[in-house]
Amino acid sequence: MAACTVYSTQSLSTNCSISTPSKTQLSFFHQKQVVFWRNSKKGSCSSRRSYVITCAAGDSQTVVIGLAADSGCGKSTFMRRLTSVFGGAAEPPKGGNPDSNTLISDTTTVICLDDYHSLDRTGRKEKGVTALDPRANDFDLMYEQVKALKDGIAVEKPIYNHVTGLLDPPELIKPPKILVIEGLHPMFDSRVRDLLDFSIYLDISNEVKFAWKIQRDMAERGHSLESIKASIEARKPDFEAYIDPQKQYADAVIEVLPTQLIPDDNEGKILRVRLIQKEGVKYFSPVYLFDDGSTISWIPCGRKLTCSYPGIKFFYGPETYYGNEVSVVEMDGQFDRLDELIYVESHLSNLSTKFYGEVTQQMLKHADFPGSNNGTGLFQTIVGLKIRDLYEQLIASKAETPVAAKA
Ligand SMILES: Nc1ncnc2c1ncn2[C@@H]1O[C@H](COP(=O)(O)OP(=O)(O)OP(=O)(O)O)[C@@H](O)[C@H]1O
Numbered sequence: 001m002a003a004c005t006v007y008s009t010q011s012l013s014t015n016c017s018i019s020t021p022s023k024t025q026l027s028f029f030h031q032k033q034v035v036f037w038r039n040s041k042k043g044s045c046s047s048r049r050s051y052v053i054t055c056a057a058g059d060s061q062t063v064v065i066g067l068a069a070d071s072g073c074g075k076s077t078f079m080r081r082l083t084s085v086f087g088g089a090a091e092p093p094k095g096g097n098p099d100s101n102t103l104i105s106d107t108t109t110v111i112c113l114d115d116y117h118s119l120d121r122t123g124r125k126e127k128g129v130t131a132l133d134p135r136a137n138d139f140d141l142m143y144e145q146v147k148a149l150k151d152g153i154a155v156e157k158p159i160y161n162h163v164t165g166l167l168d169p170p171e172l173i174k175p176p177k178i179l180v181i182e183g184l185h186p187m188f189d190s191r192v193r194d195l196l197d198f199s200i201y202l203d204i205s206n207e208v209k210f211a212w213k214i215q216r217d218m219a220e221r222g223h224s225l226e227s228i229k230a231s232i233e234a235r236k237p238d239f240e241a242y243i244d245p246q247k248q249y250a251d252a253v254i255e256v257l258p259t260q261l262i263p264d265d266n267e268g269k270i271l272r273v274r275l276i277q278k279e280g281v282k283y284f285s286p287v288y289l290f291d292d293g294s295t296i297s298w299i300p301c302g303r304k305l306t307c308s309y310p311g312i313k314f315f316y317g318p319e320t321y322y323g324n325e326v327s328v329v330e331m332d333g334q335f336d337r338l339d340e341l342i343y344v345e346s347h348l349s350n351l352s353t354k355f356y357g358e359v360t361q362q363m364l365k366h367a368d369f370p371g372s373n374n375g376t377g378l379f380q381t382i383v384g385l386k387i388r389d390l391y392e393q394l395i396a397s398k399a400e401t402p403v404a405a406k407a
């Protein structure tokens, strides 16, 4: 279908859902101003929407990536690494709401799924539900808008304001080359899940999550240790019911666990990180160590890699994950010298780099990001390169498809 941009000329009353015109309506209206009426599902309001639609010939080529994780598990850090792989800086929409959660770069637009909270902070408190509960989120709207963007149609996406805890007026999001939907539920609703070209789950073990949350919420947000513990405990049942199960659908999982190099370690500073890669995913060929399909345990420390206690250990091999065949690359320990990472990089294959040493270069460029000296930074960088490769392959395949076959 034609790529269309829809501009809404009216802002929405805050307790109404937003709709975008359907495909049939779009193929009918070209360069027109049309008005739609929509009743909210809760029956609490009806809204009159006015759209100006501009359609251009050609197909949309928005590739959609899903990134799921609990709050405070490194999604923002991962996004900064991913956008850096594509070059250019990611910024909030210019001239928009200063509390927007969206980040836009030349190639990517990252939207935060917290924006689809249907209940604001007070509403959640009144109903006694957490933000992780599906009842606090509007999956119909999430589906409609991600689908519209994938089809090349701009949308007016609501904004959840983390500062005030309120639902702010919507912001215009135009279809990008790569749309990343990051947050609590990108793979929860099967309709949204089916729109994803690639999905990632950041699986942070409870011990590590606790250490990171304490570090951030105490140092940066002034929370007490007790309140952090209480908030983690309060979220646990809903996390286990609604967030954690999404990892079974992910094409790549980055699992972060305490080290096994120090017996009974409870400091949580040294990490064992596993990159779990699903086999048989179109345009995604898993990274391997030494020899594809083999099982290897490797200690790279020595003449070419400086390691201090407790050292570094790599593992690579096939496994089964939620009934799927996967390849796992694992790194336990941390790097002393990032410039020596090139030694490890040269033993990894299928990295989808554009030149020798690109992984090391990316890691050195962001040496100040959390996790740059361990497997979290390494595997986030590698997944970023794999996403670039997947995007390029998808675009190339669409370009090759004969026009008649596209309809
Ligand atoms: N790889 C890492 N190694 C060590 N600490 C990390 C790592 N990633 C994140 N952290 C810690 O966790 C905190 C949260 O990271 P980040 O802001 O990337 O998470 P988030 O999932 O986007 O959080 P939120 O959803 O709450 O905004 C960081 O401030 C940092 O302290």
Ligand SMILES: O=C(CO)[C@H](O)[C@H](O)COP(=O)(O)O
Pocket (backbone or CB within 6 Å): 070, 071, 114, 121, 131, 132, 161, 162, 163, 165, 184
């Ligand atoms: O899990 C979260 C996702 O980041 C937040 O807790 C959720 O969005 C609710 O936000 P707030 O802390 O503003 O009440």
